[in-house]
Amino acid sequence: MxxxxxxxxxxxxxxxxxxxAMRVLNEFDKAIATNLGKNVKAKSQLKGHxxxxxxxxxxxxxxxxxxxxxxxxxxxxxxxxxKIVACKMAEGSSK
Numbered sequence: 001m002x003x004x005x006x007x008x009x010x011x012x013x014x015x016x017x018x019x020x021a022m023r024v025l026n027e028f029d030k031a032i033a034t035n036l037g038k039n040v041k042a043k044s045q046l047k048g049h050x051x052x053x054x055x056x057x058x059x060x061x062x063x064x065x066x067x068x069x070x071x072x073x074x075x076x077x078x079x080x081x082x083k084i085v086a087c088k089m090a091e092g093s094s095k
Contacts, residue, residue, distance in 0.1 A: 003028060045070040048082065060086045 007021040048067030053060065062084040069077040 042072045044072065046082065046084075058088050060084075062086075 004025070007016070007024060010016045011018055011021055046064065046067055046069055048064040051063040051065050053062045055061075062082075064082040064084070065080065067079050067082045069079065069082070071077070
């Protein structure tokens with residue numbers, strides 16, 4: 001959210017235009033997807049109450065309330081809300 005807030009502020013102040021902001025967000029999304037796929041090997045467990053879920057244009061969205069996240073290093077996080085967004089991997093991508 002910080003990136004979108006910063007970009008909105010730059011648009012409002014006239015420093016950048018909305019087209020540039022969208023390009024920045026697209027590049028950010030590509031970089032995150034690439035690096036998560038290559039560099040992150042950690043696993044976690046999630047337990048909680050599924051509030052709702054949906055599938056729209058091959059993108060799954062899950063919203064979980066009163067969740068407990070158990071991380072690889074045995075750290076346990078209790079959180080009020082978790083939103084998971086998952087999409088199909090691009091063709092030609094490796095796991």
